[in-house]
Amino acid sequence: MIAMMLSACDSGQTSFQFDEMTYSPSETVFKLFAPANAQCFVVVGDDTLQMKQMADTLWTATAKGDHKGHTYQFLVDGQSSPGVFAKAVSVNGEKGVVVDLRDSDPEGWATDQPVRRLPQDIVVYEMHHRDFSVNQPLAQHPGKFLALTEPWAINHLKELGINAVHILPSYDYGSVDETRLNEPQYNWGYDPVNYNVPEGGYSTDPYDPLCRIREFKQMVQALHQAGIAVILDVVYNHTYDIDHSNFQRTYPDYYYRKLPLVIDASPSGSSLSGYSNGSGCGNETASEKPMMRQFMIESVKYWINEYHIDGFRFDLMGCHDIETMNAIRQAVDEIDPNIFIYGEGWSAGTCALPNELLGMKANIPQMPRIAAFSDDMRDALRGPFSDDTVEGWLGTSAVTDCEADINILKESIKAGIAGMIEHPQVDYSKVNYSDKPYATEPTQMMAYVSCHDDMCLVDRLKASIPHITEDMLIRLDLLAQTAVFTSQGVPFMLSGEELLRTKQGVHNSFESPDSINRLDWQNKERYPQVFDYYKNLIALRKAHPAFRLGTSELVRQHLEFLPIENDFVVAYRLKDHAGSDEWQDIIVILNADKSSVRVNIPEGRYTVVCCDGKVDEQGLGEVTGNKVQVNPQSALIIHN
Numbered sequence: 001m002i003a004m005m006l007s008a009c010d011s012g013q014t015s016f017q018f019d020e021m022t023y024s025p026s027e028t029v030f031k032l033f034a035p036a037n038a039q040c041f042v043v044v045g046d047d048t049l050q051m052k053q054m055a056d057t058l059w060t061a062t063a064k065g066d067h068k069g070h071t072y073q074f075l076v077d078g079q080s081s082p083g084v085f086a087k088a089v090s091v092n093g094e095k096g097v098v099v100d101l102r103d104s105d106p107e108g109w110a111t112d113q114p115v116r117r118l119p120q121d122i123v124v125y126e127m128h129h130r131d132f133s134v135n136q137p138l139a140q141h142p143g144k145f146l147a148l149t150e151p152w153a154i155n156h157l158k159e160l161g162i163n164a165v166h167i168l169p170s171y172d173y174g175s176v177d178e179t180r181l182n183e184p185q186y187n188w189g190y191d192p193v194n195y196n197v198p199e200g201g202y203s204t205d206p207y208d209p210l211c212r213i214r215e216f217k218q219m220v221q222a223l224h225q226a227g228i229a230v231i232l233d234v235v236y237n238h239t240y241d242i243d244h245s246n247f248q249r250t251y252p253d254y255y256y257r258k259l260p261l262v263i264d265a266s267p268s269g270s271s272l273s274g275y276s277n278g279s280g281c282g283n284e285t286a287s288e289k290p291m292m293r294q295f296m297i298e299s300v301k302y303w304i305n306e307y308h309i310d311g312f313r314f315d316l317m318g319c320h321d322i323e324t325m326n327a328i329r330q331a332v333d334e335i336d337p338n339i340f341i342y343g344e345g346w347s348a349g350t351c352a353l354p355n356e357l358l359g360m361k362a363n364i365p366q367m368p369r370i371a372a373f374s375d376d377m378r379d380a381l382r383g384p385f386s387d388d389t390v391e392g393w394l395g396t397s398a399v400t401d402c403e404a405d406i407n408i409l410k411e412s413i414k415a416g417i418a419g420m421i422e423h424p425q426v427d428y429s430k431v432n433y434s435d436k437p438y439a440t441e442p443t444q445m446m447a448y449v450s451c452h453d454d455m456c457l458v459d460r461l462k463a464s465i466p467h468i469t470e471d472m473l474i475r476l477d478l479l480a481q482t483a484v485f486t487s488q489g490v491p492f493m494l495s496g497e498e499l500l501r502t503k504q505g506v507h508n509s510f511e512s513p514d515s516i517n518r519l520d521w522q523n524k525e526r527y528p529q530v531f532d533y534y535k536n537l538i539a540l541r542k543a544h545p546a547f548r549l550g551t552s553e554l555v556r557q558h559l560e561f562l563p564i565e566n567d568f569v570v571a572y573r574l575k576d577h578a579g580s581d582e583w584q585d586i587i588v589i590l591n592a593d594k595s596s597v598r599v600n601i602p603e604g605r606y607t608v609v610c611c612d613g614k615v616d617e618q619g620l621g622e623v624t625g626n627k628v629q630v631n632p633q634s635a636l637i638i639h640n
Contacts, residue, residue: 016058016291018085018298021072021096028067028098032059032083033291034076034250043080044098045070057251069209071095074250081249084295086194087302088209091179093172093194097209101306104213112221114308115229116338117163119371119443119490120550122311123538124231125162126451127495128517129170129202130186135518145170145202145215149222157228160498160531161538164229164340166313168452170216172197174240175511178206186517188452188510190315191240191281195299220308229310231340232303236287236296237319237347238279247285255295257286257352278319280348287324288353296324297331304335317343317359317372319351325359325367337369342446342490345372345438364438371490373446376433377416380409381449381480383464388455388507391464394476397568397594397633398465406567408432413570413590414561419488420445421552425561441552445489449480452509456494457481458502472594474500475633478533478613479590482635483570485537486547486588488555498534499523529613536615540637543617545579546586554579562601568593569630573602583639591630598629601638610637 022029030042032051040051040059044067051059051074073080073095082089082096088104089096133139133147141147148154148165157165169189176185178200189199198216200206220230239245247255257276278284286292303309312332317325325343332339345361356363361372379385383392383404393409396402411430418426419442420434428436439445450457461476462468468476477500485491494501496519503509506516524531541547549555558578562571571589578586587606591597603626607619612631614620623638630636 016294018295020074020083020085021087021098023068023098023100025066025068027065028063030061030063030072030074032074032076032250033057034059034074035252038076039078041075042072043075044072048075067098068100070098072098076250079249081246082194084246084250084255085196085298086246087196087306088213089172089194089197089200090209091200091206092177093197093200099209101213104210104217106214106218106221109217109221112224112308114310114336115163115224115227116310116336116340117229118338118550119340119369120488120548121542122164122229122340122490123162123485123541124164124166124446124490124492125157125160125495126166126168126492128168128188128452130514131517131519132495134514136521141204143202144204145198145212145219146204148219154222154226157223158226160535161542162493163227163542164231164311165223166231166311166492167233169233169235169315170199170202171195171234172199176201181206184513186511186513190235190510192235192238193240194246195234195236196302217307224308229340230308231311231313232309233313233315234300234303235315236299237285237314237316238281238283239285242275242283251291254289255285255292257284259352276350276352278347278349278351279316284319284347284349284351286352287320288357293324293327296320297328300328301331301335304332304339309339311340311342314341314343314359316347318345318347318355318361320359321353321357322359322363322366323357325370329367329370340371340490341369342371342373346375361438362434364444365440368440369444371444371446372438373448373451373492374416374420374489376412376420376431377445377447377483377487377489378449380412380416380432381483382457382460385454388460388463393568394461394480394592394633395465397592398468398472398476410567410570413483414572416445416447416489417483417487417570417572418442418555418559419447419552421488421555423556423559439489439552441550442488442555443490443550445487446492447484447487447489448492448494449484450494450497451492452494455505455507456501456503457497458500459505463505472633474527474530475613476592477530479592479633479635481534482537482588482610482637483590485541486637488547488549488559491541493534495519498531500527500530533613533615536617537610540609540615540617544581544583544586546574546577546581546583549579562587562599564599566593566597569597569599571599571601586637586639589628589630589636591632591634591636594632596629596631598627601626601628604640606638606640608636608638610635
């Protein structure tokens, strides 16, 4: 067997900014990146125009007259598509539409102010449009972009205290039929079709090309007016499929990675090749190719400039090459360096590029000012992704036969509290997935215990701790989030966790019905103590810079872990007015033990601000001396 690598033509026109359609009342100019030897046409309304070669792989045609509102499709060797960078589309994204985007701007859009903060000051709330609003009795537009403009939604988010909303895929995706929105349909949306157009299923009229654009902007505008940033979930690593994708129909095989051609040299031999599948979805895009890289850069810039997006979460960032991620960071910095970028530092399969070239979590030091999710901290707290029935540190005292190595879990939590940076009191040889620090700064780590993918926290605790009572469930839920929100990383939470959310035990609810995914808003009244704890914990973090120091130097200077012999307890001190905090020393003790514990602390007189499921920055009482008692499965936070 002889292995032979074949590469696609990389004669891309990297100066092309993917301005495939440029409208004016007198003419509309079309451009397309397509093979040099192709036959290229554009169909505008009822007219078919032959495209001319501007350069080797750049084609153009001009339609004279005013074509506003007309549909268009490119034809490349007979394959039709709206192009790869349509900015307005017909229903289900099948055709592009000639529009003047200023017609889509809501009143006041020109003065809309983005909401961009230092990364250490961000508190991220991840939501799916349907999950959040489809079951809310007050919603006038359930399951739509406009739901997030309504007073009940804005008031809830402001009351909770988060300051950034991460919206699951909101571009035009393939798994929901926009012509059948009267029928039950649900999907997370990780199946991109048109990357640069909002999804019509979340608009009130998918047949009106401007409606989805205008309503998305209205959503952004309302959130900005409330002081809430908007983070877009982007999925450049794969497409819905290959054969029907706009990438493949405009430039076959250019945008995807292919496996090496394997030639069997024997007399009866054959040749085998195929597409790489690092995404786990049947394909993976080739971010290292000049025009795929350019596409990603221009797409991110477009969402910033046209839709005022404040940050990006890169799905399966480990499929993208490091050079491309850094190029995106550089392009975004030229617009606003406070636009936040983070992603999943892994792939879902083996990529065609070696791991050392990819945006994996271990390579985060090579990607300055880009963050990655800490599955180390997540799984240490609640249990491994690979087995829902195995407990994490939270459940080690509650189960009779603990399967986990508690020392590894505890050290992994310490690493997460420090922001996955180098710290003299963290032994990375004992951290579950990282044998060395992956973050050079704590703001390169996303601290979390649950997200849309995998079980929500309530379900995971139930699955891993047999016969768990409701009282224990709530105590461990609050304890888990205390670790997250007092971490030096960037805190991230799944929508509905503040309502004690359940998805009825479904691990992968990407296409489960609303009955599984929707938030139960009645839980806000059933469990007011849960919402109050989340709200007050977030407020505590926002009020005290000691919890968000922002640099590794300050973390190493001010964060000190206390010596604890109990495996079920993690304790630390933020000392000497950390981050110029008004409080001199803050001590945080996390107790997963099902019994009360006594913990040695530096001698002093302290004010209690978190104790036994309650948080109050103004104080819950005082303790003096060099020992404190911490109630079972709860957190204690004190200061002097």
